[in-house]
Amino acid sequence: MKIKKILIANRGEIALRVIKSCKEMGIQTVTLYTEEDKKLPHSYKADESYYLGQGTLAETYLNQERIIEIAKESKADAIHPGYGFLSENTDFCKRVSQAGIIFIGPSVSAIELMGDKKTSKDAMEKINIPLIPGYHGESQDPELLESEAKKIGYPVLIKATAGGGGKGMRIVETAADFTEALEAAKREALNAFSNDKVLLEKYIKNPRHIEVQLVSDGKGNHFHFFERECSIQRRYQKVVEETPSPALNAKLRKDMCETAVKISSGIDYIGAGTIEYILAPDNSFYFLEMNTRLQVEHPITEMVTGVDLVKLQIEAASGLAFDFKQSDITQTGHSFEVRMYAEDPDNEFLPTIGRIKSIGHSTMADVRLDCGFADNTEISVNYDPMIAKLIVYADDRDSARVKMDKALNEILFSGVKTNRDYLKRILKHPKFIEGDIHTHFIVDYADDLKPNVMTDEDKAILIAASIFSENSAVNPLNQKTSSWDRLTNFRNI
Amino acid sequence: MEKKVLINNEEHSIHILDKKNDSIKFELNGKEYSVNLLHKQDAVMSLECNGKKHSASTQKFGRDGTIQVFSNDLEGYLKLPGKVKGKRQAGVNEGSLQSPMPGKVFKVVKEKGSTVKIGETIMILEAMKMEHAIKSNKDGILKDIFFNEGDQVTGGAELCEIE
Numbered sequence: 001m002k003i004k005k006i007l008i009a010n011r012g013e014i015a016l017r018v019i020k021s022c023k024e025m026g027i028q029t030v031t032l033y034t035e036e037d038k039k040l041p042h043s044y045k046a047d048e049s050y051y052l053g054q055g056t057l058a059e060t061y062l063n064q065e066r067i068i069e070i071a072k073e074s075k076a077d078a079i080h081p082g083y084g085f086l087s088e089n090t091d092f093c094k095r096v097s098q099a100g101i102i103f104i105g106p107s108v109s110a111i112e113l114m115g116d117k118k119t120s121k122d123a124m125e126k127i128n129i130p131l132i133p134g135y136h137g138e139s140q141d142p143e144l145l146e147s148e149a150k151k152i153g154y155p156v157l158i159k160a161t162a163g164g165g166g167k168g169m170r171i172v173e174t175a176a177d178f179t180e181a182l183e184a185a186k187r188e189a190l191n192a193f194s195n196d197k198v199l200l201e202k203y204i205k206n207p208r209h210i211e212v213q214l215v216s217d218g219k220g221n222h223f224h225f226f227e228r229e230c231s232i233q234r235r236y237q238k239v240v241e242e243t244p245s246p247a248l249n250a251k252l253r254k255d256m257c258e259t260a261v262k263i264s265s266g267i268d269y270i271g272a273g274t275i276e277y278i279l280a281p282d283n284s285f286y287f288l289e290m291n292t293r294l295q296v297e298h299p300i301t302e303m304v305t306g307v308d309l310v311k312l313q314i315e316a317a318s319g320l321a322f323d324f325k326q327s328d329i330t331q332t333g334h335s336f337e338v339r340m341y342a343e344d345p346d347n348e349f350l351p352t353i354g355r356i357k358s359i360g361h362s363t364m365a366d367v368r369l370d371c372g373f374a375d376n377t378e379i380s381v382n383y384d385p386m387i388a389k390l391i392v393y394a395d396d397r398d399s400a401r402v403k404m405d406k407a408l409n410e411i412l413f414s415g416v417k418t419n420r421d422y423l424k425r426i427l428k429h430p431k432f433i434e435g436d437i438h439t440h441f442i443v444d445y446a447d448d449l450k451p452n453v454m455t456d457e458d459k460a461i462l463i464a465a466s467i468f469s470e471n472s473a474v475n476p477l478n479q480k481t482s483s484w485d486r487l488t489n490f491r492n493i
Numbered sequence: 494m495e496k497k498v499l500i501n502n503e504e505h506s507i508h509i510l511d512k513k514n515d516s517i518k519f520e521l522n523g524k525e526y527s528v529n530l531l532h533k534q535d536a537v538m539s540l541e542c543n544g545k546k547h548s549a550s551t552q553k554f555g556r557d558g559t560i561q562v563f564s565n566d567l568e569g570y571l572k573l574p575g576k577v578k579g580k581r582q583a584g585v586n587e588g589s590l591q592s593p594m595p596g597k598v599f600k601v602v603k604e605k606g607s608t609v610k611i612g613e614t615i616m617i618l619e620a621m622k623m624e625h626a627i628k629s630n631k632d633g634i635l636k637d638i639f640f641n642e643g644d645q646v647t648g649g650a651e652l653c654e655i656e
Contacts, residue, residue: 350620353595409566412550451501465551466551466573
């Protein structure tokens with residue numbers, strides 16, 4: 001069925017991202033906004049936008065009933081959930097389908113299967129996908145869990161079965177810390193997912209996080225779009241992503257990608273999905289989980305493959321068969337993404353808030369900024385601290401790395417404290433430059449990632465600039481256009 | 494003329510030798526810096542410091558007179574003469590714990606009147622869906638807790654008192 005109008009059940013940058021593909025495909029868009037978000041671009045960049053009022057997330061962006069009502073009222077044929085929010089909520093998925101609206105995403109059964117870390121691992125075991133040693137049992141008796149942890153051998157990872165985003169997760173180094181860590185993980189899990197069930201896993205030292213992008217059309221065509229390396233993480237939140245991964249040789253890449261396709265066809269998957277792996281230093285890799293949605297870091301895949309993943313999602317949901325072959329999909333050049341967070345890395349990464357005076361824009365080619373804010377909008381404490389994704393593309397890894405460093409000098413988000421300078425320190429770390437990274441990079445090199453020591457000349461420049469800014473009333477920057485309008489060189493093929 | 498400047502909360506002393514609208518000469522740690530403002534458009538300025546060119550952009554940051562300055566690989570938070578009123582956090586009771594960020598009191602772990610040890614969690618704050626534990630900075634008695642679970646707190650608010 002031809003989709004003519006899509007309601008986007010999300011906010012911020014991802015809502016804008018979906019709008020972009022829809023516009024290019026001639027599809028009308030409907031967005032949602034709250035009292036707090038009424039000045040953000042997603043509330044005025046769509047063809048229509050509906051007010052959700054003021055309230056908690058459950059009353060607004062997660063209010064399934066209201067969202068479906070709006071979809072009907074606006075005569076949308078499909079709902080795109082973005083990532084997070086309702087994207088992996090099977091209740092929502094079912095209710096959308098029952099209302100006769102297309103859910104742009106996988107089937108309920110695929111979300112259910114992969115949404116629970118335990119059922120997903122059982123299913124993977126059946127089709128011989130490599131898994132990390134662990135305890136995935138039903139019983140949650142603390143004593144049994146503790147003895148299982150001992151069996152696996154410390155260090156052990158405790159994980160909420162319904163988890164994600166680092167919530168409900170704890171690494172336990174010794175038996176003495178087990179009980180406290182278990183309680184904390186369960187409390188966080190209960191809070192975040194209303195489900196405190198956990199599993200245990202062998203904790204692999206210096207692992208790399210590699211994932212493979214998949215898209216299937218639901219007609220038996222399962223494709224991979226190569227890997228992304230997301231090893232630079234903090235508290236299980238990704239910070240820097242890149243593709244290709246410097247850790248993979250051609251054979252390993254082929255193995256990991258083909259295994260991902262095997263999973264996709266093994267569970268009869270439809271739409272976009274991502275297989276996350278842990279890659280051990282000895283090149284053995286293990287299935288970690290499957291994300292049954294578009295990923296935050298999808299743009300780097302688009303940069304190196306030239307494919308519009310949202311467009312493919314919409315085509316798959318429309319029931320169209322893809323007219324390309326696996327061999328048509330190629331990986332060319334190198335792409336990085338950095339996630340810009342409203343946080344202070346030099347003060348325990350505490351969240352920061354405030355008014356963005358000027359986002360800035362890049363003067364370079366092949367730089368993409370996916371951002372849900374505009375100049376003179378507020379960052380609030382009630383939503384995610386990720387304020388933007390900056391993506392660059394170049395011929396090779398080092399050129400892309402240098403370009404990212406330069407792009408970060410142009411995308412300033414002045415007015416708020418962000419992790420911008422910290423990202424630059426990561427990009428310039430000798431181990432990062434070598435591509436010798438793993439998921440504990442940020443913790444292991446915390447000392448190296450402290451603020452650079454300024455020379456007296458540096459200080460003199462800062463002092464002079466601030467004195468000159470005081471002297472004449474220069475501020476503020478009042479640009480009429482938003483960053484979205486200034487988005488340049490978005491590749492879409 | 495001796496002036497105090499805070500750079501990233503660290504105090505520096507500068508000696509201003511000459512100051513005009515588009516040029517300034519000052520001494521910092523025994524060295525003289527002569528800086529000319531060559532061009533300015535919006536918040537972006539072109540500077541010449543001891544014969545070398547730099548670009549910089551500035552922005553008012555927060556409400557306490559702090560200026561955020563970017564220049565190539567530099568990012569700094571400055572407070573200028575006349576605006577420096579001692580370092581941040583001055584004037585707060587030594588035995589009190591401050592909220593490091595705006596957010597919500599997610600959980601109060603310790604009871605008023607109980608004994609606390611250094612490093613022990615007293616309460617948990619939540620902002621942007623992340624939990625942050627407020628830990629005791631000394632051994633003592635928790636004399637008072639100023640917020641209840643579910644309360645909103647601002648950054649820098651006094652949370653509790655330890656004796």
